[in-house]
Amino acid sequence: MHKQSEDRHFSCEVCGSSFTNKSGLQKHIRIHTGEKPYSCEVCDASFTQKSVLIAHSRTHTGEKPYSCKVCGLSFTQNSNLTTHMRIHTGEKPYPCKVCNSSFATKAALTIHIRSHTGEKPYSCEVCGLSFTIKPALKVHARCHTGEKPYSCEVCGSLFTRPSSVQTHMRIHTGEKPYPCQVCGSSFRQKSNLIIHMRTHTGEKRFPCDVCGSSFTTKSDSQIHMRSHTGERPFSCKICGSSYMSSSHLKVHFRTHSGEKPYSCVFCSSSYTRSSHLKRHMRTHTENLNAY
Template sequence: MEFIKEEIEDMSYPEPSRIKHEDTEEQIEQMEVKQQHKLNDIKKLCDFKTQGTKAKMLHTCSRENLNKHMRVHTGEKPYTCSQCGKDFIFSSHLKKHLIVHSDERPHVCSLCGKSFSRLISFKRHQKTHDGVRDHVCSLCGKRFTRAAHLKRHQRIHTGEKPYKCSYCDKSFTQSVTLKSHERLHNGEKPYHCTQCEKSFKDAGGLKIHLRIHSGEKPFNCDQCGKDFISSSHLKQHLIVHSDEKPLVCSLCGKSFLRLNSFKLHQKTHDEVRDHVCCDCGKSFTKAGHLKRHLRIHTGEKPYKCSYCDKSFNQSGSLKSHERLHTGEKPYYCTQCGESFTHLSSLQTHIKKCCT
């Protein structure tokens, strides 16, 4: 086991002269024997070698650093990052990690301009340019830049899932996946949005959420031009362009792609309109429809055009209007290639010309 030398903590055992005078010489001798046995047992566990630049040196756990080193065996990680929730064995490891959250990235790649806070990350990145993938899977030949990535990959072949949930019987191939899963049980959400009060169980959830504030939608539908904040949202949307509608209403025969749409439709038969306008008494099946309706009473038009002084009560109306300024025509006919500003125009075109 690799041993990282840490700052020495004074864990020396009391000398016989410091032990209270009530202890007899026999008791002192027994204490020293027990302590020596304990140390010998630990040495059996953790004798190891480290390779230096010029010579091999043998290190063994001493009394001074025993307490800190024992965390390697026990898995104890008492130092927690207040910004992302990650835990560390040593305070020095936490200190190094905190650079990740700062803006300081002194190591810059001369080939692509990407910058890094740590030298080791920079060196690993350089391997991607050099094509150095010197860790090879003996079963399928796939190559990796890091030994840890190869080890993780090999679990695909072995089926090994060494990380077991302490709350249920599920197990995982990666420790990070286990940690994220266990937050479903314990309710922990260590990733906090700095712009609102929401928090998340993993960094990925926070990253996607932040796009709501920034307006970033990097995932684009190549069939209608609509943009989405996540790949999963795009995947769900793509069903709209398929002919698959597995959910069929038993009362009217109408079919739906999504369960949510199907359930909302059923409300129209059941006459469940549980969202009621307090101004006029009109009722709606969805809270979003009620919210939109209330703008008729308030006159609120929160969606303002960035090209002229017009404003709208719906985001969809604003987006449609702004295409008049930009000339954007995101809706394409797959049969003749003609493009349109609005989806309704495309649908009308298909019915008249391409059926």
């Protein structure tokens, strides 16, 4: 499977890769043959090179012999330390040939390139959706399995990803780290701030193909489309009434529960909808204006 070239390099007859010594070529050939002669005695994992087995063994022993002199973090492999050091040095030796972006690792560059090529090599076996990275597919799969491995320590709510827990926690802490530079309103999520900004810019990116109406969010556009299709996917379990959106169903349900969450600050009146409270408030402001 190999031949020695005239300049003393050893070349692979399968893919053409060249090596300066015979042992390098022999290690490489295992990529093609699938041979993994070095086995872990703890978990039976096998590897093509002894050095890789030694590094793997450290996942069992906990040994991390390569330490960062800047921050003290330790690693199982010297290559991982080299990559980590780029956080401190700012070095990004892997440039994108399409745009001016650069990356600290070859893997990060490979993922970035997919934003140009449109490649999405990780596909969901259930619905066919594709993703650029494997972790994104793993998170997506939970919408089919129902798995929610991340929980809120305060209320017990479950989530598919840790970032969702962090965002949810702001409900309890009251934190709203995304302020609007125009009016000062603050939001728990950056996406909500982006949507809010459209109220200032007047941008409506989602037009209706039927009547031409435009909307600031995709969800508003989807709800609007149901006025054309007649679809009402949200049904009341008590009386069977159906609605175009979950928010409409929520308001309707208050006719059964008796809940009136919108209270007047001037009198004891309460209402099922904020719009009804606003209409009621005018009776007080009109009376105040009369004086």
